[in-house]
Amino acid sequence: MKLSMISAMAHGRVIGTGHGGIPWHLPRDVKHFREYTQGKHLLLGRRTFEEMLGWFTDHHPIVLTHNTNYDPEVGSVAQTMESALDLALSTGAQELVVCGGSELYHTALPYADELILTLVEASVEGTVLFPDFEKDITWEAVSEKTFPADEANSYAMRFLHLRRLHPAAVRTEIKA
Numbered sequence: 001m002k003l004s005m006i007s008a009m010a011h012g013r014v015i016g017t018g019h020g021g022i023p024w025h026l027p028r029d030v031k032h033f034r035e036y037t038q039g040k041h042l043l044l045g046r047r048t049f050e051e052m053l054g055w056f057t058d059h060h061p062i063v064l065t066h067n068t069n070y071d072p073e074v075g076s077v078a079q080t081m082e083s084a085l086d087l088a089l090s091t092g093a094q095e096l097v098v099c100g101g102s103e104l105y106h107t108a109l110p111y112a113d114e115l116i117l118t119l120v121e122a123s124v125e126g127t128v129l130f131p132d133f134e135k136d137i138t139w140e141a142v143s144e145k146t147f148p149a150d151e152a153n154s155y156a157m158r159f160l161h162l163r164r165l166h167p168a169a170v171r172t173e174i175k176a
């Protein structure tokens with residue numbers, strides 16, 4: 001099973017305002033996110049999951065939380081990264097897509113095989129950051145596409161698909 005992480009970040013790896021929500025509205029990126037995640041198994045931190053409630057259709061969300069009594073409206077729950085991976089594997093998932101937020105991205109980065117990134121050409125206010133994914137990990141570009149700003153999308157953006165050059169870390173408990 002492949003572990004991918006999908007995220008959109010502005011300059012300085014800003015992904016969130018710090019008081020809930022994403023500091024931009026970019027329909028092109030929303031479409032890209034929807035297309036990539038359609039029908040897939042998703043892993044979400046509890047805060048991001050609650051922000052996205054109502055959004056899930058044909059997805060299989062897994063919520064990561066320390067709360068053993070958590071009872072989500074849709075999907076299933078895991079208390080550790082390893083149990084989330086086991087759960088996805090046990091359902092026959094080919095891919096688990098980590099959808100954030102920051103805390104979960106930091107937890108999941110050592111396990112990530114691929115990154116599906118949108119680099120937003122903007123300097124925005126925000127305290128929630130994507131991890132420093134280039135520190136200690138080498139990635140190769142699978143694809144890259146740049147779009148200018150337009151009437152509907154106020155910032156230019158680059159879709160970047162990266163693959164880890166060396167095997168992802170510590171999957172010792174996972175029998176793929």
Ligand SMILES: NC(=O)c1ccc[n+]([C@@H]2O[C@H](COP(=O)([O-])OP(=O)(O)OC[C@H]3O[C@@H](n4cnc5c(N)ncnc54)[C@H](OP(=O)(O)O)[C@@H]3O)[C@@H](O)[C@H]2O)c1
Nearest residue numbers: 007008015016021045046047048065066100101102103104
């Ligand atoms: N730009 C983007 O692409 C993007 C994508 C997603 C989210 N975001 C933004 O990111 C922000 C949310 O990020 P965040 O870091 O505050 O929250 P988060 O990662 O969405 O959720 C954090 C919560 O997830 C659970 N969790 C995380 N790691 C865990 C672990 N190792 N074991 C068990 N539980 C774990 C904990 O839940 P409990 O407290 O219940 O224990 C924790 O409080 C929002 O502003 C959102 O809009 C941006």
